[in-house]
Amino acid sequence: MEKTRCLIIGSGPAGYTAAIYASRSNLSPVIYEGLQPGGQLTTTTEIDNFPGFFEGITGPELMENMRMQAIRFGADVRAGIATAADLSQRPFKITINDEKIIEAETLIIATGATAKYLGLPDEKKYAGAGVSACATCDGFFYRNKVVAVVGGGDTACEEAVYLSNLASKVHMIVRKPFLRASKIMQEEVMKNPKIEILFEHEAIGLFGEHGVEGIHLLKHRGRPDEETYDIAADGFFLAIGHAPNSEIFKPYLETDETGYILQDRPETSKTKIPGVFVAGDVADSRYRQAVSAAGSGCKAAIDAERFLSENQPGS
């Protein structure tokens, strides 16, 4: 069975930063990249708020830079998904791709979060045929077409603005009478002539013969003037937030009601299991920024290094 001193799961800014720090501390970390190598940032376009890139940098480029930086210092970056975990004793046993088990003296969980869906049966029915949770991945297919974005946060605004550069029209479907996004993003969507915001609307279904052709909407739910009507749209984009990828660790670690892993002491990356550390969005329901994820990856690697220098290997 393969053994490692430091196993990192996940390859967003948290995972790669942990790998950079852990390899520079001679921990010879092994990092598994997970379902989406590079993480959520690979599905964004320009990143203008990561310090050090004053002219902006694309998400995929930033992640490739981090990956190469980790490799430069000796991190063993591998393709693969952690499918099971046994954290009952050290060394921890992590199963990769349902077949291989790795024993780890320390574990850094940086598995991030995944886009949420509304839970409509039609989202499954039209998966890959008009339904998407990533405008920058799939927007290209909607050149000069009509699309809708669900959500009123920063992600929804960003996706709506991105899609407005391709599509002929963008409907934003927002369940509240206001946007939750930052002021600067709100202003950007408000002044965009191609974006129409449908406040107090919910998508309740989709229709179309071979792919999405339109959306069933519910307006003013629960009010006397509640009504349903349909709009035509070729694309339906979800931007309603993310759920943490913590499932396989839940039997061992404490999480909040949404599944975000709780640190033992919030100012550190330590969990209640000595030797298991968390970094990035899987433990952060509040900030969820690339730079804060990178910072927490740094903390996790430092905590792992200190733990290893203070503790004998597990049996």
Ligand code: NDP
């Ligand atoms: P948010 O949680 O901020 O917003 C989610 C949006 O989706 C809200 O408008 C919410 O409505 C709506 N929503 C949630 N569930 C449903 C549902 N079942 N049906 C209909 N609507 C729903 O998520 P984001 O992904 O937008 O942002 C996450 C974090 O990342 C935030 O902190 C944000 O600031 C940050 N971010 C920063 C960016 C940047 O700085 N460049 C870019 C993107 C994100 P309601 O308001 O009613 O709850």
